[in-house]
Amino acid sequence: MDRAAGAAEAPPKETPASFEDFFEAERHRLHGALTLMTASVHEAEELVQDAFLTVWERWDRVREMERPDGYLYRVAMNAFRRRRRRLRLDLRLRAAVEDAPDPFARVAAGDAAARALAVLPRRERAALVLTEMLDFDSNEAGELLRIKPSTVRVLAHRARERVRREIGDDDG
Amino acid sequence: MADLRERLEDLAGRFPEREGMDGLDRSRRRRQLRSRVLAGSLALLIAAVGTASAYLAFRGTRPPVADQPPAIPDTLRIECDGTTAHVLTPKVRVRPDGVRLEVTNTASFETWTVLSLSSGSGGSPIVPAGQTKTSVTTQLIPGESDVWCGPSREDVNDDPVEDHLEIVDPDGVWVSDQLDCPSGRGVGGSWSGTGEPGMGSPEDQVRERYANKIREGDNLDRAGYPEADDEWGIDVRLTREGRVTATFHFFGNPTDGWYHDSYSACQEF
Numbered sequence: 001m002d003r004a005a006g007a008a009e010a011p012p013k014e015t016p017a018s019f020e021d022f023f024e025a026e027r028h029r030l031h032g033a034l035t036l037m038t039a040s041v042h043e044a045e046e047l048v049q050d051a052f053l054t055v056w057e058r059w060d061r062v063r064e065m066e067r068p069d070g071y072l073y074r075v076a077m078n079a080f081r082r083r084r085r086r087l088r089l090d091l092r093l094r095a096a097v098e099d100a101p102d103p104f105a106r107v108a109a110g111d112a113a114a115r116a117l118a119v120l121p122r123r124e125r126a127a128l129v130l131t132e133m134l135d136f137d138s139n140e141a142g143e144l145l146r147i148k149p150s151t152v153r154v155l156a157h158r159a160r161e162r163v164r165r166e167i168g169d170d171d172g
Numbered sequence: 173m174a175d176l177r178e179r180l181e182d183l184a185g186r187f188p189e190r191e192g193m194d195g196l197d198r199s200r201r202r203r204q205l206r207s208r209v210l211a212g213s214l215a216l217l218i219a220a221v222g223t224a225s226a227y228l229a230f231r232g233t234r235p236p237v238a239d240q241p242p243a244i245p246d247t248l249r250i251e252c253d254g255t256t257a258h259v260l261t262p263k264v265r266v267r268p269d270g271v272r273l274e275v276t277n278t279a280s281f282e283t284w285t286v287l288s289l290s291s292g293s294g295g296s297p298i299v300p301a302g303q304t305k306t307s308v309t310t311q312l313i314p315g316e317s318d319v320w321c322g323p324s325r326e327d328v329n330d331d332p333v334e335d336h337l338e339i340v341d342p343d344g345v346w347v348s349d350q351l352d353c354p355s356g357r358g359v360g361g362s363w364s365g366t367g368e369p370g371m372g373s374p375e376d377q378v379r380e381r382y383a384n385k386i387r388e389g390d391n392l393d394r395a396g397y398p399e400a401d402d403e404w405g406i407d408v409r410l411t412r413e414g415r416v417t418a419t420f421h422f423f424g425n426p427t428d429g430w431y432h433d434s435y436s437a438c439q440e441f
Contacts, residue, residue: 020193023192023193023196024192024193027189027192028185028189029184031184031187031189032181032183032184032185032187033184035184035187036180036183036184041187044187045189048189049195049196052196053196053200056196056200103187104187107183107186107187111183113179113180113183114183117183128180129180132176132177132180133177133180133181133184160176163176163179164176167176167179
C-alpha cells in the first residue's frame with residue numbers, strides 16, 4: 001500500500017473536478033483510518049458518510065479550498081469527537097445494525113494489530129492513526145482532537161508501544 | 173516485526189466500504205428523513221406533557237384563557253459571538269414549513285450553530301464571519317432545545333456554553349409521526365426502496381404496497397410539517413384506532429415521482 005502523506009503537510013492538490021471525483025479519491029483512505037480509530041466498521045461507515053455529506057453540502061466553498069481533503073478530515077474528526085456526546089438518533093436502525101457482528105471484530109480475531117487496537121482507549125487509537133498512518137504531526141493531530149500536542153505524543157507513544165508489543169508477540 | 177505504519181495501512185485496507193456515491197446520495201436523503209422520524213420520539217413526550225398540562229390547566233379553578241399569549245415570534249433569532257449563542261427569541265412558534273432559524277454571526281471568523289433537542293441535534297448552518305446573517309428553515313420539532321455556537325473549524329468542547337430556547341406549536345401545525353404501539357415495540361426501519369419511483373401519491377403507494385396489512389378503518393395522512401419543502405421527504409402515517417401504528421417515508425417530488433424509502437411499524441402491524 002502506498003505511503004501517503006498527511007493531508008496537512010502535503011502540497012496543495014489540484015482542485016477536484018467534481019464532488020464525485022473527490023469522493024472516489026478520498027473515501028477509501030478515510031474509511032480505513034476511521035475504522036481503525038473506532039475499531040468498528042459500522043461506526044466508521046457512519047462517520048465517513050456524515051463527513052462526506054457535510055462536505056457535499058458545502059462543496060461550492062470546499063472545492064475552492066487549498067486542501068479540500070484537509071477540510072474533510074477536520075469534519076470527520078469533529079464527528080469522531082462529538083460522537084461521545086451525541087445522542088443516538090435512530091435507535092431502531094442502530095439496533096438492527098448492531099445485531100450483526102462488526103467486520104472489525106472478525107478481523108481482530110485473527111490479527112494481532114487489530115486486536116491490540118481494539119482494546120486501546122479511543123483517544124489513543126485516534127492519536128496513533130493520525131500520527132502514524134496519516135502523517136499528521138502532533139500539533140495538527142492535537143488541533144483535530146482538541147488536546148495538547150504533548151498529550152498527542154503521550155497517547156500515540158503509549159498506543160504505539162502497546163500495538164508493537166502485541167504485534168511482536170504475534171510475530172515472535 | 174512488520175513496520176507499524178505498513179501494518180496499520182494493511183489493516184485499514186481490509187475493510188472495504190459497502191457503498192459508493194449512490195449510497196451516499198441515498199444516505200443524504202435518509203439522513204433528512206431519519207432526523208424527522210426519530211425526532212418524533214420527542215413528539216410523543218411533548219404530546220403527553222402537553223396533554224397533561226392542558227388537562228391540569230383546564231381542571232383547575234382558573235378560567236380558561238381564550239387568547240394566545242401575544243406575539244410569539246415565528247423566527248428563531250440567535251446571535252453568535254464566536255463562543256456563545258445568545259438566543260434573542262427564547263420562545264418561538266413553528267411555521268407550516270418548519271422552524272425558521274436566523275443566525276447572526278458577530279465574530280470575526282466563520283461560526284456554526286447547533287441546536288440540540290433531547291432527541292438529537294439539528295439545524296447547524298455555517299455563518300460567514302463578521303456581522304453576517306443566515307436564515308434557514310429547519311425541521312426541528314416542537315419542544316425545548318439547547319443551542320450552542322462556535323468556530324466552524326472546531327468542535328464542541330466538553331463544557332460548551334449553551335443557551336436555551338423553546339419551540340412551541342400553539343396551533344398544532346406539526347403532525348406527529350411517532351409510533352404509538354400497544355405492545356410498546358416497533359419494528360421495521362429496514363429500507364425497502366427499489367430505486368424507482370412508485371406510481372401515484374405516497375398514500376396510494378402505501379395502500380397498494382401494504383394492502384394485505386391495512387385494515388378497514390385505518391386512516392392515512394401526512395405527518396410532519398404540512399408545507400415542508402420536498403427536499404425533506406414525506407412521511408405518511410397510518411392511524412389505527414387512534415394510534416399511530418405505522419409510518420412510511422418517501423422522498424422525491426410530485427413531478428418526478430415519490431420513492432418509498434423506508435417504513436416503521438408497530439409489531440401489531
